[in-house]
Structures are given as structure tokens and as C-alpha cells.
Amino acid sequence: MADPVSTLQNHPGDVEYPVRARRKYGKMLEARRRANPSANGRRALLVTAIAAPFGIAAFSYSLDQFGSDDLVVNFLFFAFGMGIALSVIASAMTFVDAGAPRRAQKRYRQLTGIPAVTEHQQQVLALDAVSDFAIRGWNSSLAFTPTFAELPQAIRTKYNDGEKGSPWPAMSISSLRELRSSLDEQFRIVSASDAELLVADTLTLGWNSSRFAEVAESDGAAHMMSRIASLTGVAVFDIQDLAQSTDDRPARNLLAADIERAVGGVRYSYVVGYLTAEKAWELLELLAERAFSTYRSWDEYWRDVVIARAFRTDSLQSVQSQRDALAELRASAWPAASIAWPTVGAAQVDPA
Known part of the structure; x- marks a missing residue:
């Protein structure tokens, strides 16, 4: 097994990896x-x-x-x-x-006792890397941000899960109440069962795919696909192919974007304390298995994510922002920037 990814990551709000004294x-x-x-x-x-x-x-x-x-x-x-x-x-x-942010993150890691992710776990987390990079969050841990849900109960009680501030001035931690409200607003998740339902829906026909499939069957399909081709530079025939099924496989639709979204939703559910680490990794593995068996490379996966952005926003600026974030990620020192696309049949995720 490859060496685990370092536990020290970027400082939340910054992209330099790992965090250094600045x-x-x-x-x-x-x-x-x-x-x-x-x-x-x-x-x-x-x-x-x-x-x-x-x-x-x-x-x-x-x-x-x-x-x-x-x-x-x-x-x-x-x-x-x-x-x-x-x-x-x-x-x-x-x-x-x-050096305060580095010391704060190091102390946070010591208190949580969470081990570094394995190479395969990093591959799974990389499915959500562009989103993490865009918000300057973490991508080499199950939690994309420091959270009271990972801290010892004594600290959680002292700070009332963030209602009474953060243990470290150099590394602020949002309250669980605030994070749960945001999760509900973005994903309509307020329980572990909601997170499980998100994964089940994604593996059947996700939020982006269901809308894409509906438009693809409508009278406006040709216009929609032509518009996406113009926004992304992807050949219109390749976009049309996303809605086509064969005897061997169902239509791919916008699966990549649905998986990216679901990975984010599952991780968010862990951050707010709805899911245990073991359950979160279990759900992530279901999503990863589908992604790694459907796509052949990171380029192919991220191409479809960009297509979904064009479909969802109908905005050239939004597509360019997505591509800029992807380009910046690839030029960074983040492990997700250099991790290899796994071969089908790779080792399963080891629950943390």
C-alpha cells in the first residue's frame, strides 16, 4: 500500500499545500x-x-x-x-x-486522532477536489473543513459546538448549527437517511442527470446541446452521446456531476455529525465504484462535470470559472492534482 497522504493540509481559506508559516x-x-x-x-x-x-x-x-x-x-x-x-x-x-495556523491545524489533528487517508481514499476524495479547491477547503480528509463533530466531547461542550467561538483564533470553526442549516439549504439533508437517499438517487438517476434526460427528450434538445457545445467547446455529437443508452450500458447523462455533488453531500453530512466516518466511507465507496467503472480518466470525468456546469448555468463565465479552478488545482501541490485514476477492481476504501 502506498504511503498515506500527509495529515497537514492547506489552511482553510488558502490553497498553499501544506500549510506553512507565512x-x-x-x-x-x-x-x-x-x-x-x-x-x-x-x-x-x-x-x-x-x-x-x-x-x-x-x-x-x-x-x-x-x-x-x-x-x-x-x-x-x-x-x-x-x-x-x-x-x-x-x-x-x-x-x-x-506559524499559528500551522500549529492550530497540527493540534486539531492531534485532538481528533484521525489517521491520514490512504491512496485509494484520496482517489475517492479527489472526485470532489475542484469544489474543495474553489472554496479553499480540505480535500485530503473526510471532512472538508475543521468541525466540532470530530473534536473530543470536552471541547465540544466548552465551546457549545461553536456557539461560543473556536479553540484557535488562527483557525476558525463554524458552529454545527450554522453548518447544518447550510447543508439543509444546499442538499435538503437533515439526517443520515437523507444522505443515504442522496446516494441511492445518484446511482439511479441523479439531480443533474434527471433534468438533462428530460430536456434531451424534449423539442428543445437540439438547441440545448448546441448551446452546451458552444459554451464548452465539446463536439455536439459527444454531448448527444451522453443521452444515448446501449445494450451494454444505460445513458451516462450527467453522472459525473451527480457523483461530485453526492460526494460533497456525504462529506458534508459527516462534517455536521449525521454520519459516522465508517458509514460515510461506505457511501463514498458506492459512488466511487460507479465513477471509476464508468469513466476512464480524470480528464473524461472532469469534462463531463464541466458539461453539467454549462447545462445547469447556461453561462460562459460559470464554465470558465470551473475550468480556471480545475487548471489551478492541477498546477497546485494538492495530492488530488497528481493522484492517478484508479484501475477497476482497486482496493476498497478502508474505513477511518
């Missing part, structure tokens, strides 16, 4: 503190408390050298000592802040 993170945290008077006050108090002894030492040195007759000189030494100390301490703290 000056921009220090500036980001400083901006957040300045927007919060309480946090800004605590930071100022801490810096002043550290710098004060240096100012006092400079003041004492001036007394030894010049006596106490010239208080102006004495206080200039104090101000000089404080100023130098404040500058050095501020620079040191900025350096420390630069």
Missing part, C-alpha cells in the same frame, strides 16, 4: 485583534509587560552613568529601551503569529 497569517491575526478591542487590549498589555523591564533596565543604566540630576536624560533612556524592546517583541510575535 507573514500574511501574522498580519491576518493582527487585523482581527485590532477589530476586537478586548483582544487588542490584552495583546497591548502583554507586549507592554514584556517590554517594561527593558525600559526599566535602560533607566537604571542612565542613573548609574549620569545620576539623577537630569531626569530628561533618564526618561529618554527609559523611552529608548522601551521602544527597542517593543519593536523587537512586536517582530517576534509577528513571527510567532505567522
Whole structure:
């Protein structure tokens, strides 16, 4: 078995993989503190408390050298000592802040105890990689974002599943209430059974495919397919072929987009705590098996996803955005950018 994918990923909201200490993170945290008077006050108090002894030492040195007759000189030494100390301490703290996101993610991984994904699991997750890349989320773990659902109960209770903030200022975690509302809005999922139904529907005739098949049988089919061909640059005959079934296989329709959507829905259901990791991987494997037995390569899979984007949005800008995200992903250091398309019959997903 290949080495597992590293557990440290990109910082949520950024695409650099894996997360590294960067000056921009220090500036980001400083901006957040300045927007919060309480946090800004605590930071100022801490810096002043550290710098004060240096100012006092400079003041004492001036007394030894010049006596106490010239208080102006004495206080200039104090101000000089404080100023130098404040500058050095501020620079040191900025350096420390630069590595805060990396330390936060490392601590998160330690607390969750979730192992790195295997090569095959990464192949499965890569079916949803463009979406993750577009939102600057995670693609090398079952969760696409840090979540209280993975953290120990003591931390969940302390922060009331996110209602009372996040354990790490450098890595915010949305509340489960907020995430569940978003999941319901996007997928109409409010339970584990809803997630299972999403997978079952996808494997039968998914949301995108059912609409595509309906239009393909209508009087507007020729216009629709011609429009998609113009938006994507894919030959109209190839688009027409998506709606054709044979004795050996049913019509493919927009299966790739349905699988991408369902993978996202299952992972989201895990993030909010509706599914266990074991159940989520089980459902993902059903989707992956269909994808890897239907398509022959990542290029073919993503081509059909782009076709679905054109069908769904009827927008050149949307299609270009999808392709831009895919191109950026392929040029990145994300494992999904270089993972091989699996051969049919590859090892099954190992439940995490």
C-alpha cells in the first residue's frame, strides 16, 4: 500500500499545500485583534509587560552613568529601551503569529486522532477536489473543513459546538448549527437517511442527470446541446452521446456531476455529525465504484462535470470559472492534482 497522504493540509481559506508559516497569517491575526478591542487590549498589555523591564533596565543604566540630576536624560533612556524592546517583541510575535495556523491545524489533528487517508481514499476524495479547491477547503480528509463533530466531547461542550467561538483564533470553526442549516439549504439533508437517499438517487438517476434526460427528450434538445457545445467547446455529437443508452450500458447523462455533488453531500453530512466516518466511507465507496467503472480518466470525468456546469448555468463565465479552478488545482501541490485514476477492481476504501 502506498504511503498515506500527509495529515497537514492547506489552511482553510488558502490553497498553499501544506500549510506553512507565512507573514500574511501574522498580519491576518493582527487585523482581527485590532477589530476586537478586548483582544487588542490584552495583546497591548502583554507586549507592554514584556517590554517594561527593558525600559526599566535602560533607566537604571542612565542613573548609574549620569545620576539623577537630569531626569530628561533618564526618561529618554527609559523611552529608548522601551521602544527597542517593543519593536523587537512586536517582530517576534509577528513571527510567532505567522506559524499559528500551522500549529492550530497540527493540534486539531492531534485532538481528533484521525489517521491520514490512504491512496485509494484520496482517489475517492479527489472526485470532489475542484469544489474543495474553489472554496479553499480540505480535500485530503473526510471532512472538508475543521468541525466540532470530530473534536473530543470536552471541547465540544466548552465551546457549545461553536456557539461560543473556536479553540484557535488562527483557525476558525463554524458552529454545527450554522453548518447544518447550510447543508439543509444546499442538499435538503437533515439526517443520515437523507444522505443515504442522496446516494441511492445518484446511482439511479441523479439531480443533474434527471433534468438533462428530460430536456434531451424534449423539442428543445437540439438547441440545448448546441448551446452546451458552444459554451464548452465539446463536439455536439459527444454531448448527444451522453443521452444515448446501449445494450451494454444505460445513458451516462450527467453522472459525473451527480457523483461530485453526492460526494460533497456525504462529506458534508459527516462534517455536521449525521454520519459516522465508517458509514460515510461506505457511501463514498458506492459512488466511487460507479465513477471509476464508468469513466476512464480524470480528464473524461472532469469534462463531463464541466458539461453539467454549462447545462445547469447556461453561462460562459460559470464554465470558465470551473475550468480556471480545475487548471489551478492541477498546477497546485494538492495530492488530488497528481493522484492517478484508479484501475477497476482497486482496493476498497478502508474505513477511518
